[in-house]
Amino acid sequence: MQQSPVPPDPPIYRRIADRLREAILSGDLRDGDRLPGENALMAEYGIARATARQALSVLINEGLAVPKRGSGVYVRLFRPIRRHGSRRLSRRQWERGQAIWDSDTEGRPYTVDDVNIDREVAEEAVARILDSAEVWVRRRRYSVDGRPVQLSVSHFPAALVEGTAITREDTGPGGVYARLGDLGHAPAHFTEEVRARMPHPHETVQLDLPAGTPVIAIGRVAYTAAGVAVEVNEMILDAASYVLQYDFDS
Amino acid sequence: MQQSPVPPDPPIYRRIADRLREAILSGDLRDGDRLPGENALMAEYGIARATARQALSVLINEGLAVPKRGSGVYVRLFRPIRRHGSRRLSRRQWERGQAIWDSDTEGRPYTVDDVNIDREVAEEAVARILDSAEVWVRRRRYSVDGRPVQLSVSHFPAALVEGTAITREDTGPGGVYARLGDLGHAPAHFTEEVRARMPHPHETVQLDLPAGTPVIAIGRVAYTAAGVAVEVNEMILDAASYVLQYDFDS
DNA sequence: CAGTGGTCTAGACCACCCG
DNA sequence: GGGTGGTCTAGACCACTGA
Numbered sequence: 001m002q003q004s005p006v007p008p009d010p011p012i013y014r015r016i017a018d019r020l021r022e023a024i025l026s027g028d029l030r031d032g033d034r035l036p037g038e039n040a041l042m043a044e045y046g047i048a049r050a051t052a053r054q055a056l057s058v059l060i061n062e063g064l065a066v067p068k069r070g071s072g073v074y075v076r077l078f079r080p081i082r083r084h085g086s087r088r089l090s091r092r093q094w095e096r097g098q099a100i101w102d103s104d105t106e107g108r109p110y111t112v113d114d115v116n117i118d119r120e121v122a123e124e125a126v127a128r129i130l131d132s133a134e135v136w137v138r139r140r141r142y143s144v145d146g147r148p149v150q151l152s153v154s155h156f157p158a159a160l161v162e163g164t165a166i167t168r169e170d171t172g173p174g175g176v177y178a179r180l181g182d183l184g185h186a187p188a189h190f191t192e193e194v195r196a197r198m199p200h201p202h203e204t205v206q207l208d209l210p211a212g213t214p215v216i217a218i219g220r221v222a223y224t225a226a227g228v229a230v231e232v233n234e235m236i237l238d239a240a241s242y243v244l245q246y247d248f249d250s
Numbered sequence: 251m252q253q254s255p256v257p258p259d260p261p262i263y264r265r266i267a268d269r270l271r272e273a274i275l276s277g278d279l280r281d282g283d284r285l286p287g288e289n290a291l292m293a294e295y296g297i298a299r300a301t302a303r304q305a306l307s308v309l310i311n312e313g314l315a316v317p318k319r320g321s322g323v324y325v326r327l328f329r330p331i332r333r334h335g336s337r338r339l340s341r342r343q344w345e346r347g348q349a350i351w352d353s354d355t356e357g358r359p360y361t362v363d364d365v366n367i368d369r370e371v372a373e374e375a376v377a378r379i380l381d382s383a384e385v386w387v388r389r390r391r392y393s394v395d396g397r398p399v400q401l402s403v404s405h406f407p408a409a410l411v412e413g414t415a416i417t418r419e420d421t422g423p424g425g426v427y428a429r430l431g432d433l434g435h436a437p438a439h440f441t442e443e444v445r446a447r448m449p450h451p452h453e454t455v456q457l458d459l460p461a462g463t464p465v466i467a468i469g470r471v472a473y474t475a476a477g478v479a480v481e482v483n484e485m486i487l488d489a490a491s492y493v494l495q496y497d498f499d500s
Numbered sequence: 501c502a503g504t505g506g507t508c509t510a511g512a513c514c515a516c517c518c519g
Numbered sequence: 520g521g522g523t524g525g526t527c528t529a530g531a532c533c534a535c536t537g538a
């Protein structure tokens with residue numbers, strides 16, 4: 001309908017990848033199943049090693065399969081956590097477990113590691129939003145079931161939070177938002193910007209991401225009722241581990 | 251701190267990829283610039299062709315570069331559209347006869363192609379949410395600046411919308427939401443589920459996605475004030491073309 | 501220790517793009 | 520027409536996994 005005159009046959013490696021993908025998406029191969037390996041593909045299709053690898057690399061880069069050294073290539077599993085953004089009170093009546101995508105129980109326990117708190121000169125965008133050249137920065141990594149799933153970097157105006165528990169590892173009951181409330185700057189309004197992209201190398205390492213896994217980058221700004229920005233939080237989520245949910249009225 | 255005892259040197263192709271990535275992210279190479287090609291890398295590093303290709307494929311799969319046959323490999327450009335979640339669906343907008351998409355593009359021209367409207371038996375999840383075994387389905391593709399950026403599939407309960415403009419290509423002023431309002435089922439609440447993943451093959455084709463581009467999958471359910479689900483809309487967005495924004499109160 | 505995936509070489513032919 | 524990326528072969532050595 002809109003393509004060039006002669007549609008050429010797909011190359012071998014792509015046809016093999018298509019067949020394997022079909023098997024995965026149709027459910028013939030299930031979570032954790034082993035795919036035919038390089039040697040199996042070479043024998044089955046009479047192709048060279050590099051070609052078999054190329055076929056498998058397609059699926060790996062699509063996030064459908066994960067290679068395991070010395071073992072094989074396996075169908076990847078997808079068990080997302082549901083993260084709630086806005087949740088209006090009015091939701092009660094029409095919330096009835098009607099999710100489009102399945103996800104694990106919402107209350108799975110998470111752990112925090114690699115906590116890091118520093119006073120820094122703010123990046124330009126952060127400085128502009130917070131109207132503050134210096135910031136306290138809280139960096140954290142969250143894990144669920146022992147697997148890292150999220151990186152978080154929070155920025156607070158230095159002058160505002162100086163000397164409070166926000167500058168210490170233990171922020172006390174209620175966390176940083178409760179402490180901001182103590183200061184008379186309780187967050188009342190949030191803006192979240194959501195993007196998706198392939199991870200940078202340090203994100204790949206910190207989140208232990210296999211190839212073919214995008215990240216979701218969330219930039220959240222917290223404002224007081226008076227409209228003062230009091231926190232800028234940049235989060236990087238393993239896209240394979242999350243479903244974001246936003247509820248709102250028209 | 252948490253790695254194995256002996257960190258081995260990264261392989262050649264990875265070091266080359268790292269250097270090129272550095273050049274891109276630091277701004278030494280800018281949008282649309284040409285990267286050193288396979289031959290250049292072979293000469294510069296004294297490596298085989300396959301190794302040079304491997305280095306470039308890393309950047310391509312990361313979405314940082316795009317190969318162009320017979321020409322070269324180029325730094326990829328980003329030009330995201332801001333899509334407003336909670337704000338964009340304000341009742342005023344669609345009651346004034348404006349389509350939702352207007353506020354998405356912020357002034358950039360858009361087109362709709364491949365419109366497709368059918369009466370179908372609903373998939374299980376959709377049938378459950380809409381409480382209707384049969385649905386009218388509106389499939390569309392949106393383009394901005396001549397580039398496809400979004401696929402959209404809307405489902406409506408067949409019994410509700412039968413015979414209305416929702417089952418026709420031209421839905422009239424205000425679009426489908428205004429028509430639902432005419433029926434006394436104006437949407438009042440929305441739930442959006444957001445995921446990111448690598449695209450399926452048909453999405454790659456329909457959105458003309460280069461390698462290394464994730465998609466954002468949004469599942470939106472529209473409810474009336476009485477809590478009746480009246481629309482399930484599944485959207486697939488080119489992740490490189492979008493920033494989602496959600497504003498909400500705590 | 502046999503099998504697996506990870507890396508790399510040295511060739512080859514092709515389609516495509518641009519000057 | 521010369522250079523580019525796209526595909527493919529036929530080898531090689533290595534590190535890791537698992538029975």
